[in-house]
Amino acid sequence: QVKLEQSGAEVKKPGASVKISCKASGYIVTNYGISWVRQAPGGGLEWMAWITSDNANIKHAQNFLDRVTVTTDKTTTTTYMELRSLRPNDTAIYYCARGIEVAPDLDYWGQGTLVTVSS
Amino acid sequence: DIQMTQSPSSLSASVGDRLTITCRASQGIGNYLAWYQQEPGKVPKLLIYAASTLHSGVPSRFSGSGSGTDFTLTISSLQPEDVATYYCQKYNSAPYTFGGGTKVEIK
Numbered sequence: 001q002v003k004l005e006q007s008g009a010e011v012k013k014p015g016a017s018v019k020i021s022c023k024a025s026g027y028i029v030t031n032y033g034i035s036w037v038r039q040a041p042g043g044g045l046e047w048m049a050w051i052t053s054d055n056a057n058i059k060h061a062q063n064f065l066d067r068v069t070v071t072t073d074k075t076t077t078t079t080y081m082e083l084r085s086l087r088p089n090d091t092a093i094y095y096c097a098r099g100i101e102v103a104p105d106l107d108y109w110g111q112g113t114l115v116t117v118s119s
Numbered sequence: 120d121i122q123m124t125q126s127p128s129s130l131s132a133s134v135g136d137r138l139t140i141t142c143r144a145s146q147g148i149g150n151y152l153a154w155y156q157q158e159p160g161k162v163p164k165l166l167i168y169a170a171s172t173l174h175s176g177v178p179s180r181f182s183g184s185g186s187g188t189d190f191t192l193t194i195s196s197l198q199p200e201d202v203a204t205y206y207c208q209k210y211n212s213a214p215y216t217f218g219g220g221t222k223v224e225i226k
Contacts, residue, residue, distance in 0.1 A: 035215060037163075045155070045163065045206050045217040059213035062120065095162065104210050105153035105168040112162060 002026040004034075004096050004110035011116045012086050019082040020113045022096030029053040031101055034079040036070060038092040039112075048094075051079060052101055086117045121146045123209055125218035133226045138194040140221045142207035147187045151211035154183055154192045157220075158203045166205075167192065199225060 007021040022034060033052040037045050050059040051070040060068060069082045079096060094113045097106035122145040132138055142152065150170040157163040165174045167183035170190055180195045194201055202225055207218040 037217075044204075044220040045157075045208075047208070047215045047217055050213060050215065059215075061214045061216075097163075099210070103151065103169070104215060105165060105208070106155070106163075107165045107168075107174065109162045109164070 002098065002108045004098060004108055006094075006096060006110040006113045009114040009116070011118065014087055014117055014119055016086050016117075017082060017084045018086060018115050019080055020094055020096075020115070022079045022081070022110050024077040024079070024098065027098075029074065029077050032098055033057070033101055033104060034070075034072070035097050035099055035104060035106055036068075036081045037095045037097060037106070039095070040089070040092040043092075046092075049081065050099070050104060053077075057101070083115075086115075088117050088119075091115065091117045120214055121148065121209060121216060123207055123216050123218040125205075125207055125221050127221060128219065129222040129224070131224045131226050132197050134197055134199060136197045138197055138223065140192040140205055140223075142185075142190040142192070142218050144188045144190075144209055148209045148211040150186045151209060152183075152185065152190050153208045153210060154181075155206045155208065156201075156203045157206065158200075163206065194223075197223075197225070 005023045036048040049070045072079045097109040124143045152170045154167040155163040171183045204220045204222045
């Protein structure tokens, strides 16, 4: 069965960086990619970035262009999202989710990773 | 960038009611529109993709329609387990923006 397993909760200080992992299993990753989506407490879903399994196609939301790096290790089927220069309003649950390259609606989601930014 | 606007932002209805949620794109997106359901405290789930195709396992009381700029999600007969926030998302091209969400409650 398709599964996206994310790394555990993180607590970071303002200005630090966080790197979250998302390990895919139960499907062949070729022709699929991963989107990263976040949700602040009490807020809506915010799309952040997209990466294909071969790292060839990477897209970012304008808000995250300078602070987010996404990478995929195809050998371990693990995708990473690094967010730098953390601010308190980056406190959120971060989700990875799978989509087909040609039409990336998100059919499977990871369990979410809570990142808390606090001094 | 294309903006996605959902309405209403919240609604309250009775069990058995028919509900319609609207999602409007600021520019045409063809049928590259998905709907997600997020129950309280849970991970979002895909309901509908390609504007009107039901994802596997989704009850048939959910349906989607529209193309271009105007889309709707309909629940034909509201059930207690449908209490959730519903989001639309465009995916014709990046950024794959979400709508602001519609919170559905039971009267």
